[in-house]
Amino acid sequence: MDVNQRIAIISAHLHPSNPQMGENPSLRAADCRAKGGAAGFKVAILGAAGGIGQPLAMLMKMNPLVSVLHLYDVVNAPGVTADISHMDTGAVVRGFLGQQQLESALTGMDLVIIPAGVPRKPGMTRDDLFNINAGIVRTLCEGITKSCPNALVNLISNPVNSTVPIAAEVFKKAGIYDPKKLLGVTMLDVVRANTFVAEVLGLDPREVSVPVVGGHAGVTILPLLSQVKPPCSFTPEETEFLTKRIQDGGTEVVQAKAGAGSATLSMAYAAVKFADACLRGLRGDAGIVECAFVASQVTELPFFASKVRLGRGGAEEVYQLGPLNEYERVGLEKAKKELATSIQKGVSFIKK
Numbered sequence: 001m002d003v004n005q006r007i008a009i010i011s012a013h014l015h016p017s018n019p020q021m022g023e024n025p026s027l028r029a030a031d032c033r034a035k036g037g038a039a040g041f042k043v044a045i046l047g048a049a050g051g052i053g054q055p056l057a058m059l060m061k062m063n064p065l066v067s068v069l070h071l072y073d074v075v076n077a078p079g080v081t082a083d084i085s086h087m088d089t090g091a092v093v094r095g096f097l098g099q100q101q102l103e104s105a106l107t108g109m110d111l112v113i114i115p116a117g118v119p120r121k122p123g124m125t126r127d128d129l130f131n132i133n134a135g136i137v138r139t140l141c142e143g144i145t146k147s148c149p150n151a152l153v154n155l156i157s158n159p160v161n162s163t164v165p166i167a168a169e170v171f172k173k174a175g176i177y178d179p180k181k182l183l184g185v186t187m188l189d190v191v192r193a194n195t196f197v198a199e200v201l202g203l204d205p206r207e208v209s210v211p212v213v214g215g216h217a218g219v220t221i222l223p224l225l226s227q228v229k230p231p232c233s234f235t236p237e238e239t240e241f242l243t244k245r246i247q248d249g250g251t252e253v254v255q256a257k258a259g260a261g262s263a264t265l266s267m268a269y270a271a272v273k274f275a276d277a278c279l280r281g282l283r284g285d286a287g288i289v290e291c292a293f294v295a296s297q298v299t300e301l302p303f304f305a306s307k308v309r310l311g312r313g314g315a316e317e318v319y320q321l322g323p324l325n326e327y328e329r330v331g332l333e334k335a336k337k338e339l340a341t342s343i344q345k346g347v348s349f350i351k352k
Protein backbone atom coordinates (compact mmCIF):
# COMPACT_ATOMS: atom_id res chain seq x y z
CA MET A 1 0.00 0.00 0.00
CA ASP A 2 1.49 3.42 -0.92
CA VAL A 3 1.49 6.52 1.25
CA ASN A 4 -1.53 8.07 -0.55
CA GLN A 5 -3.65 5.05 0.21
CA ARG A 6 -2.61 5.26 3.87
CA ILE A 7 -3.52 8.97 4.00
CA ALA A 8 -6.91 8.15 2.44
CA ILE A 9 -7.60 5.66 5.21
CA ILE A 10 -6.70 8.13 7.97
CA SER A 11 -8.76 10.98 6.46
CA ALA A 12 -11.76 8.68 6.01
CA HIS A 13 -11.73 8.07 9.73
CA LEU A 14 -11.14 11.78 10.59
CA HIS A 15 -13.95 12.91 8.24
CA PRO A 16 -16.34 10.00 8.38
CA SER A 17 -19.03 11.60 6.20
CA ASN A 18 -18.36 9.43 3.19
CA PRO A 19 -18.35 5.87 4.35
CA GLN A 20 -21.38 4.17 2.99
CA MET A 21 -21.09 0.50 3.80
CA GLY A 22 -18.63 -1.16 1.49
CA GLU A 23 -17.21 2.09 0.09
CA ASN A 24 -14.83 3.08 2.86
CA PRO A 25 -11.24 3.59 1.60
CA SER A 26 -9.96 1.43 4.44
CA LEU A 27 -12.09 -1.33 3.01
CA ARG A 28 -10.55 -0.69 -0.41
CA ALA A 29 -7.15 -1.18 1.18
CA ALA A 30 -8.47 -4.32 2.81
CA ASP A 31 -9.76 -5.35 -0.62
CA CYS A 32 -6.16 -5.12 -1.86
CA ARG A 33 -5.12 -7.37 1.02
CA ALA A 34 -7.91 -9.83 0.29
CA LYS A 35 -7.01 -9.88 -3.40
CA GLY A 36 -3.29 -9.82 -2.72
CA GLY A 37 -3.07 -13.54 -2.27
CA ALA A 38 -4.48 -13.88 1.26
CA ALA A 39 -5.22 -17.59 1.31
CA GLY A 40 -8.59 -18.60 2.56
CA PHE A 41 -12.30 -18.76 1.85
CA LYS A 42 -14.96 -16.12 1.37
CA VAL A 43 -17.83 -16.59 3.80
CA ALA A 44 -21.15 -14.72 4.09
CA ILE A 45 -23.41 -14.75 7.14
CA LEU A 46 -27.05 -13.83 6.40
CA GLY A 47 -28.76 -12.67 9.59
CA ALA A 48 -25.41 -11.55 11.01
CA ALA A 49 -26.85 -9.00 13.47
CA GLY A 50 -29.00 -11.55 15.31
CA GLY A 51 -28.59 -13.53 18.48
CA ILE A 52 -26.74 -16.31 16.62
CA GLY A 53 -25.35 -14.06 13.89
CA GLN A 54 -23.24 -11.82 16.14
CA PRO A 55 -21.26 -14.47 18.06
CA LEU A 56 -21.07 -16.52 14.86
CA ALA A 57 -19.57 -13.54 13.04
CA MET A 58 -17.07 -13.02 15.85
CA LEU A 59 -16.01 -16.66 15.82
CA MET A 60 -15.73 -16.77 12.02
CA LYS A 61 -13.55 -13.64 12.15
CA MET A 62 -11.23 -15.69 14.37
CA ASN A 63 -11.13 -18.61 11.92
CA PRO A 64 -7.80 -18.66 10.02
CA LEU A 65 -9.46 -20.40 7.05
CA VAL A 66 -11.57 -17.30 6.36
CA SER A 67 -10.04 -14.51 4.26
CA VAL A 68 -13.20 -12.46 3.59
CA LEU A 69 -16.26 -12.28 5.85
CA HIS A 70 -19.47 -10.65 4.60
CA LEU A 71 -22.04 -9.72 7.26
CA TYR A 72 -25.56 -9.21 5.90
CA ASP A 73 -28.74 -8.33 7.77
CA VAL A 74 -31.85 -6.21 7.32
CA VAL A 75 -30.98 -4.28 10.52
CA ASN A 76 -27.85 -3.25 12.46
CA ALA A 77 -25.30 -4.71 10.04
CA PRO A 78 -23.16 -1.50 10.07
CA GLY A 79 -22.69 -1.58 13.85
CA VAL A 80 -21.86 -5.27 14.03
CA THR A 81 -19.46 -4.89 11.09
CA ALA A 82 -17.65 -1.87 12.59
CA ASP A 83 -17.30 -3.69 15.88
CA ILE A 84 -16.02 -6.99 14.48
CA SER A 85 -13.77 -5.33 11.90
CA HIS A 86 -11.56 -4.01 14.75
CA MET A 87 -10.48 -7.55 15.73
CA ASP A 88 -6.83 -8.06 14.75
CA THR A 89 -7.37 -11.32 12.91
CA GLY A 90 -6.80 -11.99 9.22
CA ALA A 91 -10.28 -11.97 7.69
CA VAL A 92 -11.39 -8.79 5.90
CA VAL A 93 -14.90 -7.89 7.11
CA ARG A 94 -17.54 -6.07 5.06
CA GLY A 95 -21.10 -5.20 6.04
CA PHE A 96 -24.26 -5.20 3.91
CA LEU A 97 -27.61 -3.76 4.96
CA GLY A 98 -30.96 -4.55 3.40
CA GLN A 99 -32.26 -6.38 0.38
CA GLN A 100 -30.66 -4.00 -2.14
CA GLN A 101 -27.20 -5.08 -0.87
CA LEU A 102 -27.90 -8.82 -0.85
CA GLU A 103 -26.34 -9.32 -4.27
CA SER A 104 -23.07 -7.62 -3.25
CA ALA A 105 -23.06 -9.55 0.01
CA LEU A 106 -23.23 -12.86 -1.85
CA THR A 107 -21.10 -12.30 -4.91
CA GLY A 108 -18.06 -14.59 -4.98
CA MET A 109 -18.81 -16.41 -1.72
CA ASP A 110 -17.54 -19.97 -1.13
CA LEU A 111 -19.73 -20.60 1.91
CA VAL A 112 -23.02 -18.97 2.93
CA ILE A 113 -24.25 -19.49 6.51
CA ILE A 114 -27.93 -18.61 7.13
CA PRO A 115 -29.14 -17.94 10.69
CA ALA A 116 -31.73 -15.34 9.52
CA GLY A 117 -35.26 -15.60 10.85
CA VAL A 118 -37.35 -15.47 14.00
CA PRO A 119 -36.64 -17.71 17.00
CA ARG A 120 -39.13 -19.58 19.23
CA LYS A 121 -40.80 -18.32 22.38
CA PRO A 122 -41.97 -20.68 25.17
CA GLY A 123 -44.92 -22.81 24.08
CA MET A 124 -44.03 -22.68 20.37
CA THR A 125 -42.79 -25.54 18.20
CA ARG A 126 -40.17 -24.94 15.53
CA ASP A 127 -42.90 -25.49 12.96
CA ASP A 128 -44.73 -22.44 14.36
CA LEU A 129 -41.87 -20.38 12.82
CA PHE A 130 -42.63 -21.68 9.32
CA ASN A 131 -44.94 -18.85 8.22
CA ILE A 132 -42.28 -16.16 8.74
CA ASN A 133 -39.04 -18.04 8.16
CA ALA A 134 -40.07 -19.89 4.99
CA GLY A 135 -40.34 -16.59 3.08
CA ILE A 136 -37.06 -15.27 4.50
CA VAL A 137 -35.19 -18.43 3.48
CA ARG A 138 -36.78 -18.36 0.00
CA THR A 139 -35.65 -14.75 -0.59
CA LEU A 140 -32.11 -15.39 0.61
CA CYS A 141 -31.79 -18.58 -1.45
CA GLU A 142 -33.03 -16.73 -4.54
CA GLY A 143 -30.14 -14.33 -3.92
CA ILE A 144 -27.73 -17.27 -3.80
CA THR A 145 -29.00 -18.59 -7.15
CA LYS A 146 -28.07 -15.25 -8.77
CA SER A 147 -24.84 -14.31 -7.02
CA CYS A 148 -23.01 -17.44 -5.82
CA PRO A 149 -24.72 -20.50 -7.31
CA ASN A 150 -21.71 -22.71 -6.56
CA ALA A 151 -21.42 -21.81 -2.88
CA LEU A 152 -21.86 -24.30 -0.08
CA VAL A 153 -24.91 -23.39 2.02
CA ASN A 154 -25.19 -24.04 5.78
CA LEU A 155 -28.85 -23.53 6.71
CA ILE A 156 -29.61 -22.84 10.38
CA SER A 157 -33.02 -21.08 10.21
CA ASN A 158 -35.88 -23.12 11.66
CA PRO A 159 -37.76 -25.27 11.01
CA VAL A 160 -34.67 -26.88 9.43
CA ASN A 161 -36.75 -29.96 8.48
CA SER A 162 -38.74 -27.67 6.14
CA THR A 163 -36.31 -24.85 5.30
CA VAL A 164 -33.79 -27.24 3.70
CA PRO A 165 -36.47 -28.62 1.29
CA ILE A 166 -37.50 -25.01 0.58
CA ALA A 167 -33.91 -24.10 -0.33
CA ALA A 168 -33.62 -27.21 -2.52
CA GLU A 169 -36.79 -26.29 -4.44
CA VAL A 170 -35.58 -22.70 -4.98
CA PHE A 171 -32.26 -24.01 -6.30
CA LYS A 172 -34.00 -26.57 -8.54
CA LYS A 173 -36.26 -23.88 -9.98
CA ALA A 174 -33.18 -21.84 -10.89
CA GLY A 175 -31.44 -24.91 -12.35
CA ILE A 176 -28.47 -24.71 -9.98
CA TYR A 177 -29.33 -27.40 -7.41
CA ASP A 178 -26.38 -29.48 -6.28
CA PRO A 179 -27.64 -31.68 -3.41
CA LYS A 180 -24.11 -32.05 -2.04
CA LYS A 181 -23.89 -28.30 -1.42
CA LEU A 182 -26.99 -27.78 0.70
CA LEU A 183 -26.53 -28.73 4.34
CA GLY A 184 -29.04 -28.26 7.16
CA VAL A 185 -27.11 -27.58 10.36
CA THR A 186 -27.89 -30.18 13.05
CA MET A 187 -24.53 -29.85 14.77
CA LEU A 188 -26.12 -28.37 17.91
CA ASP A 189 -27.89 -31.70 18.49
CA VAL A 190 -24.52 -33.47 18.31
CA VAL A 191 -22.88 -30.87 20.59
CA ARG A 192 -25.67 -31.31 23.15
CA ALA A 193 -25.58 -35.10 22.86
CA ASN A 194 -21.81 -35.15 23.45
CA THR A 195 -22.25 -32.90 26.50
CA PHE A 196 -25.18 -34.74 28.09
CA VAL A 197 -23.73 -38.21 27.46
CA ALA A 198 -20.36 -37.11 28.88
CA GLU A 199 -22.15 -35.89 32.02
CA VAL A 200 -23.74 -39.31 32.53
CA LEU A 201 -20.49 -41.17 31.82
CA GLY A 202 -18.36 -38.81 33.91
CA LEU A 203 -16.14 -38.00 30.92
CA ASP A 204 -14.78 -34.84 29.30
CA PRO A 205 -17.27 -34.02 26.46
CA ARG A 206 -14.35 -33.61 24.07
CA GLU A 207 -13.70 -37.34 24.40
CA VAL A 208 -17.28 -38.28 23.48
CA SER A 209 -18.82 -38.61 20.03
CA VAL A 210 -22.54 -39.28 19.57
CA PRO A 211 -24.10 -39.60 16.09
CA VAL A 212 -27.47 -37.83 15.93
CA VAL A 213 -29.60 -38.63 12.88
CA GLY A 214 -33.08 -37.87 11.48
CA GLY A 215 -33.88 -34.17 11.62
CA HIS A 216 -33.90 -31.13 13.87
CA ALA A 217 -37.17 -31.02 15.85
CA GLY A 218 -38.53 -33.10 18.74
CA VAL A 219 -38.80 -36.80 17.93
CA THR A 220 -37.04 -36.31 14.59
CA ILE A 221 -33.82 -35.75 16.60
CA LEU A 222 -32.59 -39.33 17.02
CA PRO A 223 -29.37 -39.84 19.00
CA LEU A 224 -27.79 -43.23 18.31
CA LEU A 225 -26.65 -44.05 21.83
CA SER A 226 -25.72 -47.59 20.76
CA GLN A 227 -22.98 -46.04 18.59
CA VAL A 228 -21.38 -43.71 21.14
CA LYS A 229 -17.62 -43.45 21.10
CA PRO A 230 -15.89 -44.48 23.31
CA PRO A 231 -18.01 -47.67 23.34
CA CYS A 232 -20.27 -47.80 26.41
CA SER A 233 -23.66 -49.06 27.45
CA PHE A 234 -26.65 -47.41 29.10
CA THR A 235 -29.51 -48.74 31.22
CA PRO A 236 -33.00 -48.38 29.69
CA GLU A 237 -33.63 -45.49 32.13
CA GLU A 238 -30.42 -43.71 31.06
CA THR A 239 -31.30 -44.25 27.39
CA GLU A 240 -34.78 -42.77 27.91
CA PHE A 241 -33.43 -39.84 29.94
CA LEU A 242 -30.63 -39.00 27.49
CA THR A 243 -32.77 -39.36 24.37
CA LYS A 244 -35.47 -37.05 25.78
CA ARG A 245 -32.93 -34.50 27.03
CA ILE A 246 -31.20 -34.36 23.63
CA GLN A 247 -34.55 -34.10 21.80
CA ASP A 248 -35.74 -31.34 24.16
CA GLY A 249 -32.43 -29.47 24.42
CA GLY A 250 -33.71 -26.53 22.36
CA THR A 251 -36.88 -26.28 24.45
CA GLU A 252 -34.80 -26.37 27.65
CA VAL A 253 -33.03 -23.19 26.47
CA VAL A 254 -36.22 -21.53 25.14
CA GLN A 255 -37.87 -22.01 28.54
CA ALA A 256 -34.81 -20.81 30.47
CA LYS A 257 -34.66 -17.66 28.30
CA ALA A 258 -38.35 -17.10 29.12
CA GLY A 259 -39.35 -15.21 25.99
CA ALA A 260 -35.94 -13.75 25.10
CA GLY A 261 -35.33 -16.23 22.26
CA SER A 262 -33.67 -19.60 21.82
CA ALA A 263 -30.13 -20.98 21.84
CA THR A 264 -27.69 -18.46 20.38
CA LEU A 265 -24.26 -18.94 21.98
CA SER A 266 -24.14 -22.74 21.88
CA MET A 267 -25.60 -22.49 18.36
CA ALA A 268 -22.91 -20.06 17.22
CA TYR A 269 -20.31 -22.46 18.64
CA ALA A 270 -21.95 -25.40 16.84
CA ALA A 271 -22.31 -23.43 13.59
CA VAL A 272 -18.62 -22.52 13.60
CA LYS A 273 -17.63 -26.10 14.40
CA PHE A 274 -19.66 -27.21 11.39
CA ALA A 275 -18.57 -24.36 9.08
CA ASP A 276 -14.93 -25.04 9.95
CA ALA A 277 -15.43 -28.71 9.00
CA CYS A 278 -17.00 -27.61 5.69
CA LEU A 279 -14.08 -25.27 4.96
CA ARG A 280 -11.52 -27.97 5.76
CA GLY A 281 -13.44 -30.23 3.39
CA LEU A 282 -13.40 -27.52 0.68
CA ARG A 283 -9.64 -27.19 1.22
CA GLY A 284 -9.29 -30.90 0.46
CA ASP A 285 -8.57 -32.27 3.94
CA ALA A 286 -9.34 -35.97 4.14
CA GLY A 287 -11.60 -37.78 6.60
CA ILE A 288 -13.89 -34.91 7.67
CA VAL A 289 -17.12 -36.52 8.88
CA GLU A 290 -19.98 -34.68 10.62
CA CYS A 291 -23.76 -35.09 10.92
CA ALA A 292 -25.98 -32.86 8.76
CA PHE A 293 -29.51 -32.79 7.30
CA VAL A 294 -28.98 -33.43 3.59
CA ALA A 295 -30.53 -34.93 0.46
CA SER A 296 -30.34 -38.61 1.21
CA GLN A 297 -31.08 -42.15 0.11
CA VAL A 298 -30.44 -43.59 3.55
CA THR A 299 -34.20 -43.92 4.13
CA GLU A 300 -37.19 -43.57 1.79
CA LEU A 301 -37.31 -39.83 2.66
CA PRO A 302 -35.69 -37.30 0.29
CA PHE A 303 -33.86 -35.58 3.19
CA PHE A 304 -32.42 -37.06 6.34
CA ALA A 305 -29.69 -36.18 8.84
CA SER A 306 -26.84 -38.63 9.15
CA LYS A 307 -23.08 -38.68 9.07
CA VAL A 308 -21.65 -37.18 5.87
CA ARG A 309 -18.12 -36.94 4.54
CA LEU A 310 -17.25 -33.34 3.71
CA GLY A 311 -14.96 -32.66 0.78
CA ARG A 312 -14.23 -30.23 -2.05
CA GLY A 313 -17.72 -30.82 -3.44
CA GLY A 314 -19.58 -30.50 -0.11
CA ALA A 315 -21.31 -33.56 1.37
CA GLU A 316 -19.52 -36.01 -0.92
CA GLU A 317 -20.69 -39.16 0.81
CA VAL A 318 -23.76 -39.82 2.94
CA TYR A 319 -23.28 -42.70 5.34
CA GLN A 320 -25.79 -45.41 6.21
CA LEU A 321 -27.10 -45.45 9.77
CA GLY A 322 -25.29 -48.61 10.86
CA PRO A 323 -26.82 -51.19 13.21
CA LEU A 324 -29.67 -49.83 15.39
CA ASN A 325 -31.05 -51.38 18.56
CA GLU A 326 -34.79 -51.91 19.10
CA TYR A 327 -35.23 -48.59 20.95
CA GLU A 328 -33.60 -46.73 18.04
CA ARG A 329 -35.62 -48.63 15.41
CA VAL A 330 -38.86 -47.53 17.12
CA GLY A 331 -37.50 -43.96 17.34
CA LEU A 332 -36.59 -44.03 13.66
CA GLU A 333 -40.17 -44.86 12.62
CA LYS A 334 -41.54 -41.97 14.72
CA ALA A 335 -38.90 -39.61 13.32
CA LYS A 336 -39.65 -40.55 9.70
CA LYS A 337 -43.40 -39.99 10.14
CA GLU A 338 -42.94 -36.40 11.37
CA LEU A 339 -40.11 -35.69 8.94
CA ALA A 340 -42.19 -36.72 5.92
CA THR A 341 -44.83 -34.08 6.79
CA SER A 342 -42.27 -31.33 7.45
CA ILE A 343 -40.38 -32.04 4.22
CA GLN A 344 -43.59 -32.04 2.17
CA LYS A 345 -44.65 -28.74 3.76
CA GLY A 346 -41.39 -27.13 2.63
CA VAL A 347 -41.61 -28.54 -0.91
CA SER A 348 -45.25 -27.41 -1.30
CA PHE A 349 -44.39 -23.89 -0.14
CA ILE A 350 -42.33 -23.37 -3.30
CA LYS A 351 -44.27 -25.61 -5.70
CA LYS A 352 -47.74 -24.22 -4.87
Ligand SMILES: NC(=O)c1ccc[n+]([C@@H]2O[C@H](COP(=O)([O-])OP(=O)(O)OC[C@H]3O[C@@H](n4cnc5c(N)ncnc54)[C@H](O)[C@@H]3O)[C@@H](O)[C@H]2O)c1
Binds near residue numbers: 050075116139140155
Ligand atom coordinates in the same frame (compact mmCIF):
# COMPACT_ATOMS: atom_id res chain seq x y z
N1 LIG B 1 -30.44 -25.19 13.43
C1 LIG B 1 -30.34 -25.01 14.73
O1 LIG B 1 -29.84 -25.88 15.47
C2 LIG B 1 -30.81 -23.72 15.36
C3 LIG B 1 -30.40 -23.40 16.66
C4 LIG B 1 -30.81 -22.20 17.21
C5 LIG B 1 -31.63 -21.34 16.48
N2 LIG B 1 -32.01 -21.67 15.22
C6 LIG B 1 -32.84 -20.79 14.41
O2 LIG B 1 -32.03 -19.73 13.91
C7 LIG B 1 -32.85 -18.60 13.60
C8 LIG B 1 -32.25 -17.32 14.17
O3 LIG B 1 -32.22 -17.36 15.57
P1 LIG B 1 -31.67 -16.10 16.41
O4 LIG B 1 -31.77 -16.46 17.84
O5 LIG B 1 -30.37 -15.64 15.86
O6 LIG B 1 -32.79 -15.01 16.06
P2 LIG B 1 -32.66 -13.41 16.14
O7 LIG B 1 -34.03 -12.87 16.02
O8 LIG B 1 -31.85 -13.02 17.32
O9 LIG B 1 -31.81 -13.04 14.84
C9 LIG B 1 -32.30 -13.26 13.56
C10 LIG B 1 -31.68 -12.23 12.65
O10 LIG B 1 -32.19 -12.46 11.33
C11 LIG B 1 -32.39 -11.20 10.74
N3 LIG B 1 -33.30 -11.28 9.61
C12 LIG B 1 -34.64 -11.33 9.61
N4 LIG B 1 -35.11 -11.34 8.34
C13 LIG B 1 -34.02 -11.31 7.53
C14 LIG B 1 -33.84 -11.29 6.14
N5 LIG B 1 -34.86 -11.32 5.30
N6 LIG B 1 -32.57 -11.25 5.68
C15 LIG B 1 -31.52 -11.23 6.52
N7 LIG B 1 -31.63 -11.23 7.85
C16 LIG B 1 -32.87 -11.27 8.35
C17 LIG B 1 -32.92 -10.32 11.87
O11 LIG B 1 -32.80 -8.94 11.55
C18 LIG B 1 -32.04 -10.77 13.01
O12 LIG B 1 -30.89 -9.98 13.11
C19 LIG B 1 -34.23 -18.95 14.17
O13 LIG B 1 -35.06 -19.40 13.14
C20 LIG B 1 -33.94 -20.08 15.14
O14 LIG B 1 -35.06 -20.90 15.37
C21 LIG B 1 -31.61 -22.85 14.65
Ligand SMILES: O=C(O)C[C@H](O)C(=O)O
Binds near residue numbers: 119249250253254
Ligand atom coordinates in the same frame (compact mmCIF):
# COMPACT_ATOMS: atom_id res chain seq x y z
O1 LIG C 1 -35.09 -24.79 19.94
C1 LIG C 1 -35.09 -23.89 19.11
O2 LIG C 1 -36.13 -23.31 18.75
C2 LIG C 1 -33.79 -23.41 18.53
C3 LIG C 1 -32.93 -24.51 18.02
O3 LIG C 1 -33.56 -25.29 17.06
C4 LIG C 1 -32.34 -25.36 19.11
O4 LIG C 1 -32.32 -26.57 18.97
O5 LIG C 1 -31.84 -24.79 20.10
